[in-house]
Amino acid sequence: MTKIDVDILVIAKMGDYVQDQLDARFRTHKLYEAADPDAMIAEVGPSIRGMAAGAHRNVDIELMDKLPNLEIVTNFGVGYDNVDAKSAGARGIIVTNTPDVLSEEVADTAIGLMINTVRELPQAEQFLRAGKWTSGNYPLTQNTLREKRLGIAGLGRIGKSIAKRAESFGLSIAYYGRSDQKNGYTFYESLKALAENVDIIISVLPGGAATNKIYNKDVFEALGPEGTFINIGRGSTVDEDALIAALTDGTVRSAGLDVFDHEPHVPEALMALPNAVLLPHVGSASVYTRNAMGQLLVDNQTNWFENGKPLTPVAETPFPAK
Ligand code: NAP
Numbered sequence: 332m333t334k335i336d337v338d339i340l341v342i343a344k345m346g347d348y349v350q351d352q353l354d355a356r357f358r359t360h361k362l363y364e365a366a367d368p369d370a371m372i373a374e375v376g377p378s379i380r381g382m383a384a385g386a387h388r389n390v391d392i393e394l395m396d397k398l399p400n401l402e403i404v405t406n407f408g409v410g411y412d413n414v415d416a417k418s419a420g421a422r423g424i425i426v427t428n429t430p431d432v433l434s435e436e437v438a439d440t441a442i443g444l445m446i447n448t449v450r451e452l453p454q455a456e457q458f459l460r461a462g463k464w465t466s467g468n469y470p471l472t473q474n475t476l477r478e479k480r481l482g483i484a485g486l487g488r489i490g491k492s493i494a495k496r497a498e499s500f501g502l503s504i505a506y507y508g509r510s511d512q513k514n515g516y517t518f519y520e521s522l523k524a525l526a527e528n529v530d531i532i533i534s535v536l537p538g539g540a541a542t543n544k545i546y547n548k549d550v551f552e553a554l555g556p557e558g559t560f561i562n563i564g565r566g567s568t569v570d571e572d573a574l575i576a577a578l579t580d581g582t583v584r585s586a587g588l589d590v591f592d593h594e595p596h597v598p599e600a601l602m603a604l605p606n607a608v609l610l611p612h613v614g615s616a617s618v619y620t621r622n623a624m625g626q627l628l629v630d631n632q633t634n635w636f637e638n639g640k641p642l643t644p645v646a647e648t649p650f651p652a653k
Pocket of ligand 1: 541
């Protein structure tokens with residue numbers, strides 16, 4: 332493997348598969364291992380030309396200011412609300428993400444979470460493990476997927492993979508987004524209208540200012556007491572207090588959540604609710620898919636420094652080749 336004469340700052344731990352390749356190609360500086368991260372940045376900052384970033388570490392103006400020669404931020408994940416991409420673009424810094432390679436895995440997780448929530452499979456398993464079966468059967472679930480209407484909020488790459496699967500379940504499909512894709516599914520131009528007209532919402536909306544706490548009391552009231560809310564997108568899109576209240580007083584029936592506002596911290600009140608199925612952000616979390624994401628991150632970094640062509644720049648930094 333050809334060594335590239337470039338210094339890379341790796342700000343979050345992202346698996347041996349990625350780290351080994353970055354180590355083999357570049358001079359890497361692992362911020363996540365530094366005893367004193369500020370001291371490391373002060374020491375190597377001016378030499379850094381590339382950055383590998385991950386979900387729980389923010390790349391803000393303050394950090395970019397300390398890296399005056401930064402050219403590219405390759406983000407591990409398709410959602411890049413952890414990176415201030417607009418400011419990066421204004422400074423001529425490219426940001427890349429890892430689209431497509433995770434869509435099928437995340438869609439699988441979303442469908443699994445929907446079935447678990449609607450048919451109470453985790454609760455039924457807890458019932459069995461607690462030795463309660465010998466005293467009687469687990470109660471029939473009030474909810475079912477039969478004859479239900481599914482609303483997908485954010486019908487993008489992952490949303491379309493979810494829709495493809497949901498069609499085979501016989502669910503009718505509607506969606507909400509900023510634009511009517513005229514694709515045969517019913518489009519609603521407001522989240523509230525979608526919620527009023529479906530039984531289950533699966534949300535795949537990205538994070539960021541435009542979607543912050545977009546799921547509020549009004550939307551949960553519109554979804555109604557028979558309604559189920561599934562979130563595989565971003566926790567920041569949900570007013571968690573409003574969701575907890577809605578689940579507690581029966582405004583909505585149930586929720587299945589893979590993402591939370593302050594990960595890895597989950598509100599105690601949410602954890603205590605029997606009608607919530609909770610996952611620790613595992614949407615794309617298989618070795619197969621995480622390796623594919625890692626490969627794309629490495630390829631973005633390598634392509635930029637070898638031939639000036641990042642593979643998957645985000646919308647805010649649509650830079651042409653050098
Ligand atoms: P994508 O292809 O960009 O799709 C995003 C969709 O959301 C688009 O259809 C877009 O439709 C809609 N949208 C964007 N901004 C919106 C806004 N302000 N209001 C309403 N709709 C909006 O992205 P993707 O690859 O499907 O990924 C979607 C998100 O899933 C990521 O951003 C990430 O946060 C999340 N994710 C989670 C996991 C996990 O492990 N749980 C894994 C991967 C991704 P319009 O342009 O028509 O509005």
